[in-house]
Amino acid sequence: MSRWTRRNLLRGTLRGSAVAVSLPFLDLFLDGNGEALANGLPLPTRFGTWFWGCGVNTSRWFPSKLGAGYDLKDELRPIAPWQDKVTVFSNFNCVLDGRPNLVHWSGVMATLSGAAPLKGGVNGGTSELPTIDCLVADYMGQSTRFRSLELACTGQSGVSYSMRAGSTVNPSEVDPVQLYRRLFGPGFQDPNKAEFTPDPAVMLRKSVLSSVKDDRDELMRTAGAADRQRLEQYFTSVRQVEQQLEHMLEKPAPAEACQLAKEPGAMALGPTWDVATRTHDVMAQLLVMALACNQTRVFNIALSNAGSNLRKPGDPVSFHELTHEEPVDEKLGYQPRATFFIERSMETFASLLKHMDGIREGSGTLLDNSLILATSESNFAKIHSVDNLPILVAGRGGGRWKSGQHISGNGDPSSRVGLTIQQVIGMPVNAWGQGAMEVTRPITEVMA
Incomplete structure (x- = not known):
């Protein structure tokens, strides 16, 4: 025995x-x-994911023009100040190949893990493979205090799209005060101080x-x-x-842009739109300084869960419910109440880009030295479509990513985006994904 x-x-x-x-x-x-820090080491590349639930309106989000100088439709207009640093991907699909379309789950896991999942739905599920952030953290997260940081904006720690495999979720920080204390509390060592204990x-x-x-x-x-x-x-x-x-x-390496952040005050948490976006803004500012101080190089932000429970103050009907219950306005051609959340989600993503692009590093900015994969779990949420998934990559990867383009995948698996990111970062990977989502061909148009 x-x-x-x-x-x-x-x-x-x-x-x-x-x-x-x-x-x-x-x-x-x-x-x-x-590029180079004071100690001669190159400036680090950062990687992050940014998720919003319930998709887009295809005709109001995707550009019509391919290549550089793409046109901005109404729903994507908030990124205009950073258009030359944002790549838009269209016609990249979750290829199910006989597997079920698990509503509000298959699309996001296909893009982030390279495999169509077998279990899941509106409240989450399983992943057949580790998500890309875990792989990137394995590659470049061992030299920082935190391998990665997971953040959620609606007060629910289980809202996270970072998974090792199976049903194990890397839980999210949801309270800006607790995030501050974790990052800049007693364990924080200022990289620019002369003394180190x-x-x-x-x-x-x-x-x-x-x-x-x-x-x-x-x-x-x-x-x-x-x-x-x-x-x-x-x-x-x-x-x-x-x-x-x-x-x-x-002793940590010097970081010229690092400044000790101020502790935020106590905040209400929850899925009400004003509360969730205020939470996002405060946590994004803390995250940006954590990245500048080399506390981590990998992060994940979830604006909401996939079946988005975001709602306006005083309105009991959530964004998710609106996508199914609100009729399409015949004159407008879209659902105006649901579209409010799509447009505001893109404004919220643009606010993260503003914070990151405001941090100077070497001859560029923190955004220039990053790659942020932003996506949703469906195209048009009303019908749970997983073809032509909305995908953005913001940043220039330290000069290794040709940004500011609109690239069409012509129906290819969305995992091609993840494979390309891994190769641009420098990871020794020639293939990524599983089954019909496995790919070996990167998107060379964005590779510098």
């Missing part, structure tokens, strides 16, 4: 004291039935993880195949924590 039970901990000794690290749930717990608490945490190595090795020898796979995933995350802690014990 195995000595390992659910109550077991990995144990070790640190400075003469016993220490322990908990374990994930395993089968063996069951019975038999179961390692945090004793960080030193202790790193030593605890290192001290349980012998128990960890014994458990790996004892576990069955399925448990070894789970443990390998678990210990990979433990090693990532160790790497993060190692970085936190080193």
